Amino acid sequence: MTGSERNGRTARDVDVLIVGAGPAGLAAGAELAAAGVDRVEILEREQQAGGVPRHCHHGGFGAPTGLLARARALARRSADGGGGGMDGPAYARQHVTAALSAGAALRTGVTVTGWAGPRTVDTTGPAGLERITARAVVLATGARERPRSARLIPGTRPAGVYTTGELQQAVHLYGQRIGTRAVVVGDEPVGYAAAGTLRAAGVEVVAVVTDRRASRLRPHGRSPLLTGATVTGLRGRPRLSGVELRHEDGRTTTLSCDTVVLSGDFVPDHELARRGGLVLDPGTRGPAYDAAFRTSRPGVFAAGNVLHAVERAGFAAEEGRAVAVPVLHRLLGTEEPGGRGPSLVVEAPLRWIAPNTAGPDGARPPGDRFLLRAARPLTLPVLAVTQDGRELHRQRSLPSSGPGRSLHLAAGWLDRVDPHGPAVRIAVL
Amino acid sequence: MTHTLTTAGPLPAQDPCDGYDVTVVGAGVVGAAIARELARYPLRIALVDAADDVGSGTSKANTAILHTGFDAVPGSLEARLVREGYALLADYAGETGIPLERVGALLVAWDGDQLATLPGLLDKAVRNGYHAARLIGADELRAREPRLGPGALGALEVPDESIICPWTTPLAYATQAVRAGVHLHLNCRVNSVDQGGDVHTLTTSRGPLRTRHVVNAAGLHADEIDRMLGNDVFTVTPRRGQLIVYDKLARDLVGHILLPVPGPGGKGVLVAPTVFGNVLLGPTAEELDDRTDTASTAEGLRLLREKGRRIVPRLVDEEVTAVYAGLRAATGQEDYRIQEYPALRYVAVGGIRSTGLTASLAIARHVVELLAATGLELTGPRDLPPLTMPGLGEASPRPYLSAALIAGDPAYGSIVCHCEQVTLGEIRDALASTIPPCSVDGLRRRTRARGGRCQGFHCGAAVRALVEEGTAANGDDEEAHR
Numbered sequence: 001m002t003g004s005e006r007n008g009r010t011a012r013d014v015d016v017l018i019v020g021a022g023p024a025g026l027a028a029g030a031e032l033a034a035a036g037v038d039r040v041e042i043l044e045r046e047q048q049a050g051g052v053p054r055h056c057h058h059g060g061f062g063a064p065t066g067l068l069a070r071a072r073a074l075a076r077r078s079a080d081g082g083g084g085g086m087d088g089p090a091y092a093r094q095h096v097t098a099a100l101s102a103g104a105a106l107r108t109g110v111t112v113t114g115w116a117g118p119r120t121v122d123t124t125g126p127a128g129l130e131r132i133t134a135r136a137v138v139l140a141t142g143a144r145e146r147p148r149s150a151r152l153i154p155g156t157r158p159a160g161v162y163t164t165g166e167l168q169q170a171v172h173l174y175g176q177r178i179g180t181r182a183v184v185v186g187d188e189p190v191g192y193a194a195a196g197t198l199r200a201a202g203v204e205v206v207a208v209v210t211d212r213r214a215s216r217l218r219p220h221g222r223s224p225l226l227t228g229a230t231v232t233g234l235r236g237r238p239r240l241s242g243v244e245l246r247h248e249d250g251r252t253t254t255l256s257c258d259t260v261v262l263s264g265d266f267v268p269d270h271e272l273a274r275r276g277g278l279v280l281d282p283g284t285r286g287p288a289y290d291a292a293f294r295t296s297r298p299g300v301f302a303a304g305n306v307l308h309a310v311e312r313a314g315f316a317a318e319e320g321r322a323v324a325v326p327v328l329h330r331l332l333g334t335e336e337p338g339g340r341g342p343s344l345v346v347e348a349p350l351r352w353i354a355p356n357t358a359g360p361d362g363a364r365p366p367g368d369r370f371l372l373r374a375a376r377p378l379t380l381p382v383l384a385v386t387q388d389g390r391e392l393h394r395q396r397s398l399p400s401s402g403p404g405r406s407l408h409l410a411a412g413w414l415d416r417v418d419p420h421g422p423a424v425r426i427a428v429l
Numbered sequence: 430m431t432h433t434l435t436t437a438g439p440l441p442a443q444d445p446c447d448g449y450d451v452t453v454v455g456a457g458v459v460g461a462a463i464a465r466e467l468a469r470y471p472l473r474i475a476l477v478d479a480a481d482d483v484g485s486g487t488s489k490a491n492t493a494i495l496h497t498g499f500d501a502v503p504g505s506l507e508a509r510l511v512r513e514g515y516a517l518l519a520d521y522a523g524e525t526g527i528p529l530e531r532v533g534a535l536l537v538a539w540d541g542d543q544l545a546t547l548p549g550l551l552d553k554a555v556r557n558g559y560h561a562a563r564l565i566g567a568d569e570l571r572a573r574e575p576r577l578g579p580g581a582l583g584a585l586e587v588p589d590e591s592i593i594c595p596w597t598t599p600l601a602y603a604t605q606a607v608r609a610g611v612h613l614h615l616n617c618r619v620n621s622v623d624q625g626g627d628v629h630t631l632t633t634s635r636g637p638l639r640t641r642h643v644v645n646a647a648g649l650h651a652d653e654i655d656r657m658l659g660n661d662v663f664t665v666t667p668r669r670g671q672l673i674v675y676d677k678l679a680r681d682l683v684g685h686i687l688l689p690v691p692g693p694g695g696k697g698v699l700v701a702p703t704v705f706g707n708v709l710l711g712p713t714a715e716e717l718d719d720r721t722d723t724a725s726t727a728e729g730l731r732l733l734r735e736k737g738r739r740i741v742p743r744l745v746d747e748e749v750t751a752v753y754a755g756l757r758a759a760t761g762q763e764d765y766r767i768q769e770y771p772a773l774r775y776v777a778v779g780g781i782r783s784t785g786l787t788a789s790l791a792i793a794r795h796v797v798e799l800l801a802a803t804g805l806e807l808t809g810p811r812d813l814p815p816l817t818m819p820g821l822g823e824a825s826p827r828p829y830l831s832a833a834l835i836a837g838d839p840a841y842g843s844i845v846c847h848c849e850q851v852t853l854g855e856i857r858d859a860l861a862s863t864i865p866p867c868s869v870d871g872l873r874r875r876t877r878a879r880g881g882r883c884q885g886f887h888c889g890a891a892v893r894a895l896v897e898e899g900t901a902a903n904g905d906d907e908e909a910h911r
Contacts, residue, residue: 008832126839147884
């Protein structure tokens with residue numbers, strides 16, 4: 001490691017620099033170090049590595065995925081109240097240990113503050129400023145929930161308004177007092193996790209509120225579920241006193257509470273990607289990428305929930321392991337540079353597809369399938385893939401259970417894409 | 430130097446028995462400026478506010494523009510004080526480090542009628558003593574603001590319109606005042622005023638406060654205080670302005686303050702950069718009865734987005750960082766209502782609307798002159814001790830980028846709020862400052878912490894823990910009269 005100083009900034013070189021030590025970044029670091037890459041460095045801006053699982057004290061992490069396994073886990077959950085697998089902090093620790101024992105360098109409390117070159121970043125940490133140049137960069141910066149302001153929820157600006165992320169940190173990392181009566185907005189799994197955290201903190205969960213209709217929903221857990229209701233405003237000053245709702249039939253009500261958790265509605269933490277001028281996908285709002293996790297900039301890869309907010313931690317880790325292969329090709333000089341193939345474009349009611357660029361070499365995504373999200377639940381949708389009016393693929397997909405769950409699309413058609421042709425379109429027939 | 434700042438309990442005993450020489454009611458940007466101006470003199474001065482922080486009413490929620498006053502009503506008091514205040518505050522910002530950027534404004538005409546209005550506005554600017562404005566055509570406008578929506582026909586360019594930090598400004602005034610000996614009493618609401626002989630007794634939520642002279646800078650409540658002193662001259666009608674703050678990644682979409690051409694419906698909706706590197710869209714203008722109703726509404730946000738889409742179409746697809754609403758203290762008269770009452774040893778400072786931030790230092794000078802006319806003796810003025818405020822502006826050097834600062838203290842290299850890149854060192858400094866914050870919101874106005882795009886998803890709990898720790902420590906100190 002050669003260091004030199006300029007303008008008070010220490011310059012260094014590494015082989016692979018991974019930004020973000022959540023499940024994706026840690027898994028990528030572990031895999032690359034285990035494959036024999038000398039200088040793999042993972043940077044984490046938080047004081048503790050592990051990402052979001054650090055403050056998810058519910059079970060289900062590291063549990064097997066797949067429909068059957070999940071059905072079994074669900075059955076166990078209703079029997080014993082657990083979720084199978086382990087809790088988030090244990091899962092986070094396991095990933096940290098794996099990365100470290102494989103030989104990756106992990107530095108926490110160090111923030112990447114910008115780019116100084118195509119694969120060079122500037123950092124700030126208590127030890128000073130650095131400029132790190134890497135042969136390959138992996139962005140694994142994760143995702144965050146949209147806060148109240150970004151959701152344009154009107155009303156007063158009272159205390160007692162949380163996202164799940166802030167709530168979990170407040171309860172599990174800081175032991176802070178929350179409130180007495182809470183409403184959770186959003187019925188995705190993370191909403192139920194929020195309800196669980198609230199109960200653990202001694203807060204009564206008045207209701208879990210969703211704008212989805214009742215007929216599509218399974219009853220879940222111990223929280224009263226209010227369906228077909230949209231949040232129209234927050235009330236109270238200085239503390240929250242109520243959440244205003246409009247029901248499907250036009251009725252309006254106010255739920256009395258002193259706490260509200262706005263769950264779900266994840267958005268990639270894509271600022272570093274965008275500041276670097278990487279092409280973003282308009283649907284996912286993460287960096288545009290192909291099946292080999294190549295972004296529009298040669299040598300800059302991305303993995304995990306920065307690509308598609310949001311999938312389970314296990315999925316992000318799987319991507320972290322998978323990104324190691326194209327990164328190794330990069331280091332060995334056997335890479336096909338990505339970023340030049342046609343984009344994959346979805347039509348409404350589909351919202352996004354991931355990956356969203358056809359690579360130059362027909363590489364297939366992990367699990368040999370694409371993820372898709374729709375703006376509304378779809379019943380056994382038939383998906384059609386076309387390029388320039390030519391149909392490449394057609395398939396019936398399993399129903400999605402809503403905006404927070406992905407549809408899958410088989411990837412076998414990728415090698416039929418004309419790499420010099422126009423955008424590939426994915427539509428619901 | 431002992432500083433007197435109290436936030437709870439009975440007000441400290443006032444000695445001698447005629448109490449303070451002057452009490453300024455309202456620690457917004459105007460009241461704090463007046464207290465600071467008075468602090469030049471060897472007087473016993475109190476600055477009181479009903480809220481728990483300075484600048485936490487109307488002053489904290491505005492469009493944060495330093496106005497040239499080019500479009501004021503020529504000959505009005507407001508026109509004069511805004512013109513003078515612009516120069517005073519621009520200098521003061523340079524001395525103290527209040528974030529300020531001279532980005533310039535473009536008054537954009539979107540139709541023939543608006544285009545025809547521009548020469549008249551240019552003429553008005555000249556009558557207001559502002560000579561740098563000029564008309565520009567559609568092509569130059571497009572070159573200057575390439576992201577502007579289609580159909581803009583031309584603009585009036587006002588190169589000196591600037592953006593400024595609305596939070597640091599009142600805090601700087603109040604800090605300098607307190608350091609110069611002004612007593613600041615927060616959480617201290619004035620409920621009634623007794624006029625007896627040479628001394629007014631203000632009954633406050635924290636007990637009686639005696640003072641020979643009173644300045645009423647109570648903003649939205651200025652008419653109430655005025656009536657407590659026996660007047661019935663004006664009524665404050667709150668005019669609500671809702672605003673949307675867009676993410677920093679939208680900052681490159683806008684180069685100037687993009688002002689609408691004022692029409693019959695009022696001043697209209699603007700798009701402007703902020704000194705924190707965001708983009709502001711707003712305000713609405715809604716007449717209300719409730720002086721506390723700073724709620725946003727679905728209708729207001731819809732209207733803003735509709736207007737914003739016309740001005741800079743790509744803006745409304747960006748992530749929203751914050752939504753807020755402020756109340757302007759309209760009084761039904763298109764000018765400030767600043768009036769001295771010698772018999773009452775009292776000066777009313779009412780009707781200070783959106784230009785109050787710009788005019789604040791000029792208002793303060795004017796009010797101090799009026800106080801002299803009410804019999805306040807102003808002798809032996811001295812210079813105030815110099816002040817340097819933390820550099821919150823995106824355009825000024827930020828601690829997280831300073832190798833020297835971090836080498837001296839690693840806390841400046843430890844970023845707590847990732848969206849705004851606020852370090853532990855800055856938060857610690859704010860909590861130990863002359864006027865420390867007593868809430869997460871107060872800390873945000875001093876450091877930007879927790880004010881970014883994630884609104885606390887990442888750092889909210891950590892920031893709250895720091896504030897709780899810091900205010901507990903401050904509470905212990907307060908007994909000893911910091």
